[in-house]
Each structure stands twice: as structure tokens, then as C-alpha cells.
Amino acid sequence: MPGRRPRRPVFGVPCGRPFSRKVFIMMIDVRQVSHPDAVSGYDTAALRQHFLVERLFEPGKVLLTYSHVERFVIGGATPRSDALKLESDKATIGSPNFLDRRELGVFNIGGPGKVVADGETYVLGHRDALYVAQGTKDVEFLSDDPDAPAKFYLLSTPAHARYETKVVKIAEAKAMPLGDQATANKRTIYQMIHPDVVKSCQLVMGMTELAEGNIWNTMPCHVHDRRSEVYLYFGLPADARVVHLMGKPEETRHLVVADGQAIISPPWSIHSGVGTRAYTFIWGMGGDNIDYTDMDMVAMDQLR
Numbered sequence: 001m002p003g004r005r006p007r008r009p010v011f012g013v014p015c016g017r018p019f020s021r022k023v024f025i026m027m028i029d030v031r032q033v034s035h036p037d038a039v040s041g042y043d044t045a046a047l048r049q050h051f052l053v054e055r056l057f058e059p060g061k062v063l064l065t066y067s068h069v070e071r072f073v074i075g076g077a078t079p080r081s082d083a084l085k086l087e088s089d090k091a092t093i094g095s096p097n098f099l100d101r102r103e104l105g106v107f108n109i110g111g112p113g114k115v116v117a118d119g120e121t122y123v124l125g126h127r128d129a130l131y132v133a134q135g136t137k138d139v140e141f142l143s144d145d146p147d148a149p150a151k152f153y154l155l156s157t158p159a160h161a162r163y164e165t166k167v168v169k170i171a172e173a174k175a176m177p178l179g180d181q182a183t184a185n186k187r188t189i190y191q192m193i194h195p196d197v198v199k200s201c202q203l204v205m206g207m208t209e210l211a212e213g214n215i216w217n218t219m220p221c222h223v224h225d226r227r228s229e230v231y232l233y234f235g236l237p238a239d240a241r242v243v244h245l246m247g248k249p250e251e252t253r254h255l256v257v258a259d260g261q262a263i264i265s266p267p268w269s270i271h272s273g274v275g276t277r278a279y280t281f282i283w284g285m286g287g288d289n290i291d292y293t294d295m296d297m298v299a300m301d302q303l304r
């Protein structure tokens with residue numbers, strides 16, 4: 001791991017605390033919704049405070065950030081030798097159990113591991129995913145090998161119907177090749193939590209892998225005011241970065257993103273990125289529909 005990241009201020013929540021000696025979960029941050037008119041005046045630090053999630057994966061911890069955009073909970077669980085439990089949080093979620101009125105997507109971007117949901121064990125290899133149904137009471141995360149720990153990326157949205165908890169292995173995903181080497185955007189989109197693969201309420205998630213020597217995602221870009229999106233960038237060496245583009249098409253901004261960091265993309269914003277080399281990212285959406293193809297393309301001459 002590169003040098004420790006600077007501690008970031010906590011907005012409006014009491015600091016997280018250990019629940020027991022073995023279990024450590026923190027709601028480390030709450031993010032408010034930003035109006036696009038306000039965002040046009042944000043400097044670099046303000047943009048990062050509102051839209052970049054820097055702390056997700058720390059050994060032995062579950063770290064969660066609550067966003068009022070779509071009421072996403074964005075998190076990371078990195079178990080070592082002990083299991084880590086997903087606990088609710090009184091100030092933000094309020095229900096006795098985390099998933100009483102929520103659904104959850106789990107993607108393993110680390111070594112092999114397991115998720116135990118209400119006593120049932122689900123095996124997740126590198127890049128496999130799990131959809132966890134609303135109403136599940138207990139969720140625990142385990143690493144097979146504490147020296148090569150699993151890294152579980154978590155994205156949760158409110159949900160009011162219970163579907164089936166289901167593993168989606170990367171090999172079972174709906175894979176869509178896209179882009180070209182000439183435009184440096186040759187990539188494969190793996191749709192994993194998607195109506196064709198697993199039933200969910202509002203969560204739609206998958207992974208996009210850039211081919212070697214390709215650096216652009218989602219360019220030409222789009223917006224979808226009906227849905228908001230969260231990106232987790234990973235698979236980047238310590239000295240590589242992705243320049244993530246956001247903002248209204250006619251007024252773009254950028255954020256410089258390192259490995260294992262996430263971006264909150266509000267409904268009015270474009271979301272696109274260009275890396276100093278190839279990378280992979282997990283996209284997740286919540287909102288008014290679960291139609292992946294419902295996008296409004298942005299013409300190149302609209303971008304500023």
C-alpha cells in the first residue's frame with residue numbers, strides 16, 4: 001500500500017466506533033447532495049470532499065460512506081483472519097439490521113473469500129459478485145488467506161422487495177466488447193447485477209475492463225438524469241492515476257483518482273475517465289429505472 005492517506009474531515013456524523021474486539025465497522029462520512037450551480041464554484045478540495053471516496057479498503061475494517069445521492073452506501077470490507085460483520089448505523093440507516101430496507105451488491109477485487117448471509121456461505125473469487133437480498137439479517141465477510149485478503153467492494157441502495165441472494169461469477173456475466181484501439185477505449189463491459197442476470201429492485205452493477213494500452217472509459221459520454229452512478233477504480237499500480245471527468249456537459253470538471261477510490265456521480269453529471277494506463281472499474285447505479293441502455297448521449301461539440 002502506498003503512504004497512508006491523509007485523514008479526511010467527517011461531515012455531520014459521530015465518528016465510527018468499534019462494535020467489538022473482532023468487528024470493526026465505521027460509517028466514516030456522510031455526503032450531502034450538491035446542486036450543479038454550487039458545484040461550478042467548487043475548488044479542487046471541495047470537489048474531492050463531495051465526490052471522491054478515498055478510504056474504502058483498510059485491513060480488518062468495514063469502512064462505509066453514506067451519500068444522499070440515491071441514498072447510496074459505498075463501502076469496503078477487508079477481512080484478515082477474523083470475520084467482519086456488516087452492522088447497521090443508527091444515525092444514517094436507522095433500521096436494526098443494515099439490509100432491513102436495503103439491497104446490496106458485493107464485488108471481490110482481492111484474494112479469494114466468502115460472504116456468509118443468514119448462515120448460507122457464498123464463495124467469491126477475484127472479480128466475482130454477490131447480490132444480497134433485502135431483509136437479510138446477518139452479513140459476514142471472510143478472507144481465505146489473511147496474507148492475500150479478499151477486498152469486498154460494497155454498494156447498497158434502498159429496496160422494498162426481497163429477491164434472491166445470488167452469486168454472479170465474472171465468467172457468468174453478460175460480457176459486451178466495446179470501443180477500439182484507435183480511440184484508446186477498447187474495453188469489455190461485464191453486466192453482473194443486471195435484469196438479464198439477477199433480479200434486483202434498483203441496483204444495477206457491473207465491471208468494465210480496459211484492454212492493455214487503452215485508457216478511455218465512457219467517451220463519447222452520456223448522462224441519465226433518471227439514475228445516479230458510483231464508480232470504483234481499481235487494478236491501477238501505485239504510480240498510475242485516472243483523471244475522472246464530471247460536471248454538466250457544458251461545464252466539466254476533473255478529479256485525479258488513485259487505485260481503490262470511488263467517485264459519486266450525481267444524476268446531472270457526465271462520468272468518464274482517462275487513465276495514465278489501463279485499469280478496471282466497477283460501476284453501480286440506482287434510480288428511477290433499471291434500464292442500462294437508457295442514456296442520453298452527449299455530442300462532442302457540447303462538451304466544454
Ligand SMILES: O=C[C@H](O)[C@@H](O)CC(=O)C(=O)O
Nearest residue numbers: 187189208217218219283295
Ligand atoms: O451507464 C453506464 C455506465 O456509465 C457504464 O457502464 C459505462 C461504462 O462502463 C463504459 O462505457 O465503459
Ligand SMILES: [Zn+2]
Nearest residue numbers: 222224229271
Ligand atoms: Zn452512465
